[in-house]
Structures are given as structure tokens and as C-alpha cells.
Amino acid sequence: MKNLFAGVLAFASVAFASAQTISFDKTTADYGTVKSGADGHQVFTVKNTGTKPLIISKVQASCGCTIPEWNQEPIMPGKNGQIKVLYDTRIMGPFTKIIEVYSNDPENSRAVINIKGVVAPETAATAAEVKAEAAPAAMKARKNAARK
Numbered sequence: 001m002k003n004l005f006a007g008v009l010a011f012a013s014v015a016f017a018s019a020q021t022i023s024f025d026k027t028t029a030d031y032g033t034v035k036s037g038a039d040g041h042q043v044f045t046v047k048n049t050g051t052k053p054l055i056i057s058k059v060q061a062s063c064g065c066t067i068p069e070w071n072q073e074p075i076m077p078g079k080n081g082q083i084k085v086l087y088d089t090r091i092m093g094p095f096t097k098i099i100e101v102y103s104n105d106p107e108n109s110r111a112v113i114n115i116k117g118v119v120a121p122e123t124a125a126t127a128a129e130v131k132a133e134a135a136p137a138a139m140k141a142r143k144n145a146a147r148k
Contacts, residue, residue, distance in 0.1 A: 020077070021050035022105040024113060029085070031117025040087035044113050048075040050105070058102040059083055066097045066115065087115055094118045 025045035034040075048054035053074035061068055065088040075081040085099060096116040103109060 019050050019106050020048055020052045020054040020104055022054055022056075022101070022103050022108055022111055023047045023049050024111070027112070028114040028116065031087070031115065033118045033120050034089055036090055036092060036119055036122040038089045038119075040089040042085045042087070042115055044083045044085065046070075046075060046081045046083060046101075048077055048079055048081075051077045053077070054081075055104045056081070056083075056101060057104070058100075060100045060102070061085075062098040062100075065091055065095075066099065068099050083113070085113075085115055087117075089119050092119050092121055 023046070025047070029042040029044065031040075031042070046054075046056065053076055055074050056070055056072070059068040059070050067086045069084040069086075071081055073081075083099070083101065087095070087097065094116075095118070096114065099113045099115070101111040101113060103111065105111070
């Protein structure tokens, strides 16, 4: 009986050791501070570090303001795939969103990746840019006035 148990345990260990394994180039994408309406795309690279095909069955965002896309073809051992995430940057303020990635990785069937950042109102960002652009012209005008 002990030999049977040891054999089953050894087989299971080998099966898991040679299974598909999911890994990411990053688990968090930080947008920083962006303007309202800015490009909200981020890309996560997914790598299969195992020896069997990795299948991502579902990618689910924590809310409707975040839309994930992925190729549903298996990722072969040693190869990469991508998960593209689009955040709706028309929603103002700080954000942190969770994206759940479901796969056939026996050790990590539900992986989590995140996006975060701050969406600033376009008017505030534009006003700051205008002020920064106007500063050199204002300095030049002051110098010219001082010479007169």
C-alpha cells in the first residue's frame, strides 16, 4: 500500500512539474496622471513557463469601465501572449482596477493583474500646459519692458 501511495505521489509531482505555468511581465500597470480622454490602453505580456499549452479561459475586469482583450488560442510552452486592457479615461479621479485571469495553470488557476492611475480633468491639465507655454513669452515681454 505504501508503494502504491508513493507511486501516485511521484506521478502527481511529475505531472504538476511539467504542467503549464502562467507568468506576467508585470502584474500592475501604472498610468500615472493622464488627461480625460487620453489613450487608456495597457498591454500585459503573458508567458507560459511550463511544458504544456497554457489556455486562458477567461479574463474579467472588476468593473465595466475596464475592458480586457486576449487571444483565446493556447500559448505554447516558452511562448508569449498578450492581454490588452482598455480603461475609460473619461472617468475622473484616481482609479485602481483588478483584472482576473483564469487559466489551466494547476498552481495558479486565477491570477490577478492590476491597473491604477489618476484621470485629471482636461481643463485643469490644459490650463497648466497653457501657463507653462506662456511663461517664456511673459518673461520675454518683461525683459523688453525693462529695457524701455
